[in-house]
Amino acid sequence: MHDDEVDVxxxxxxxxxxxxxxxxxxRAIRLVPSTGTVSAIFRVGDDLAARFPLRLSDAAExxxxxxxEARASAELAQVSRFPVPEPVALGKPGAGYPMPWSVQTWLPGTIAFEADPSGSDAFAEDLAAFIAALRGAETRGRVFSGEGRGGVLTDHDEWMAKCFDESAGLLDVPRLRQVWGDLRELPRKDADVMSHGDLIAGNVLVNGDRLSGVLDTGGFGPADPALDLVGAWHLLQPGPREVLRRALACDDLEWERGKAWAFQQAMGVVWYYVETNPTMSSMGRRTLDRLLESME
Structure with a gap:
């Protein structure tokens, strides 16, 4: 998926x-088929998962x-009412693998890419409860780190310009440029809250039509309160989406900023993974379709 990807x-x-x-x-070692883009994941026996960063970087970094990530995951586990992976150990480089790696608990369940819960009001209520619990956690004076999504929308203008250029022939770029032109201007009024940061289908586990667990919790930290609303667009159809909005009592501005963060994320994955991770690329297309439909 990446030019600098490491084999493991x-x-x-x-x-x-x-x-x-x-x-x-x-213990049996099994590669876990995954739509993830950051780490290769291997089951270690029945109750552990080893995660290996895919992109070559300095070992100390x-x-x-x-x-x-381990500290963030442990902190999130203390506030989530739904199961989340918990850190177990950190491994060192070796055996031809050049970077540190991590071990965490394994969660059973089916990812939302494979068991689509998007039409379920009950799932939307569960997702809202998860987000609300994180929002209620103490920031302890911490603020957004400045890395990734969750800060100032206009800080992403350069990346979005690249996404529009790369998406020529894939998407209706003129229309999407106009959408970003409107979304990027949305003001920010509320202080940071604690957020998961990446509520996409690959990071959500379901059992039937209910939320059974949340993965990739190492990004737990303070951010724009609208950031976790990306899940409304990545994960839900219109009816359940309104269930989530009501449960979280989102005003118009917060809801629109949630759209903006979902739009920013979706634009990046469509072109970047169009050949190397079609599931992620399709997710981005679906999210963009949902966003555009809501604006008609």
Missing amino acids: STEIVATLIQEQFPQWNG VLAVLEG
């Missing part, structure tokens, strides 16, 4: 486990990121 195999993972965590030696 079950043999490498088994060797790393044997050398660094002998208490788990002999990767370690700092993984340590921060």
Whole structure:
């Protein structure tokens, strides 16, 4: 998926486990088919998952990121009413793999890409309850880090310009430029709240039509209160979307800023993954379609 992607195999993972965590030696190592774009994921036995960063980076920098993610995941686990992965250990480079890696608990369930809950009011209520619990957590004086989504919309203008250029022939770029021109101007009025930061189908587990768990919790941190509303557009059809909006008591401005963050994310994944991760690219198209339909 990436030009700087690192190869990691079950043999490498088994060797790393044997050398660094002998208490788990002999457990079955299985690559987990995933739409994820950041890490390769391997099950270690039945109750653990090992995550290996895919893009080659400085080992010390990767370690700092993984340590921060572990702290964030542990903090989120304390406030979520739904199961989330919890950090277990950090591994070191070795066996031909050049970076640190992490181990966390494995959650059972079906990702929302495979069991689409988008038409379920009950799922929308669950998702709203998850977001509300995170919003209610203490920021402890922390503010948005400045990395990624969740701060100032206009900080993403340069990236969006690249997305529009790369999307020529894939999307109705003139219309989408106009949409971004309107969304980027939306003002910000509320202080940061604690947020998951990436509520897409690949990070949500379902059981039937209910939310059963949330993955990729290492980004838990303070951000624009509208940021987690991306889930309304990535995950829900119009009826359940309104259920979520009512449950969270979103005013018009917050709701529109949620659209803006969903639009920013969707524009990036359509072209970037069109060949290497078609599921992610299709998610972006679907989200854009939902956003445009809501503006008609």
